[in-house]
Amino acid sequence: MASQLIASHRENAVVVTDKAAIKKKISEVLKNAKFPLGVMPVDEAVELGYNPSSGFLWIIRKKKLEHFFKGINRKATLDAEVTGFLEERRMKKITGIKAKELMIWVSLTDFRIDDPASGKIIFTATAGITKTFQISAFEEEEEEEEVKKVEEKVAEPGKKMEEAKKEVEVKN
Numbered sequence: 001m002a003s004q005l006i007a008s009h010r011e012n013a014v015v016v017t018d019k020a021a022i023k024k025k026i027s028e029v030l031k032n033a034k035f036p037l038g039v040m041p042v043d044e045a046v047e048l049g050y051n052p053s054s055g056f057l058w059i060i061r062k063k064k065l066e067h068f069f070k071g072i073n074r075k076a077t078l079d080a081e082v083t084g085f086l087e088e089r090r091m092k093k094i095t096g097i098k099a100k101e102l103m104i105w106v107s108l109t110d111f112r113i114d115d116p117a118s119g120k121i122i123f124t125a126t127a128g129i130t131k132t133f134q135i136s137a138f139e140e141e142e143e144e145e146e147v148k149k150v151e152e153k154v155a156e157p158g159k160k161m162e163e164a165k166k167e168v169e170v171k172n
Contacts, residue, residue, distance in 0.1 A: 005083055005095075006049065006058045013051035022048045022059075029057065034089045034113065038138035039121070041067045041078065050086070057091070058083045071137025075100045076108075089113040099125065 016025045026042045029050050040059070042048065047060040059082045059171045068075050081097035090112040097108040106125035113121050113135065121138065 003081065005056070006060075006081065009051045009056040009058075010049065010055055011051075012053055013049045013056070015047060015049040017047050023164075026059075029086065030089075033086050033091070034116065035091075036121075036135055036138040038069070038071070039111065040091075041065070043067065052116065055085045056086055057082070057086045069137070072133045077105070089116070099123070101125070101129065101131070 013027065016022050019154045022042050022045050025048050026040060027037055030037055030040060042059060044063070044065055045059050046062055047058075049060075050056070055104045059078075061078070061080050064080055065078045066075060067078060076097060076099045082094070082096035082101075084091045084094035090110070092110045092112075094108050094110060098105045099108055100106075102139075106127075106129060108123060108125055110124040111121060119135050120132050121135050123133070
């Protein structure tokens, strides 16, 4: 079903397949819709498409992804194909995302920010189950990823420095 939806919205859509371009595009699309970047993980994504005229967004991965949202202490699974219609402060008719709630997996159908001043984001699952979380819980995740990348870049030269210090100590 998701593949058919993607095919029907592919015309006039912006489609990206490069890993860096996917991250850049999801960042742009979510910022325009007034969402924090951490709300829609694109880990292992091989294609991202967005049709601005219909608001249809899709993410394709090679396989299902399990993602742990640290800020809300919840696990979610994202199918190989995730789709939905994006509007300002709302994503609706979502397919391909399930969240664990009370030891059962429920399909996510919608998430929205009704009042930006409240700092809350509301997730709706099948059967009308809703959960509200702080928007900042999803902003922290994106910041953590950036900090991790910087730490990795800094750590490599640090290792070389430690090795050099050991060599100097051995020679003395």
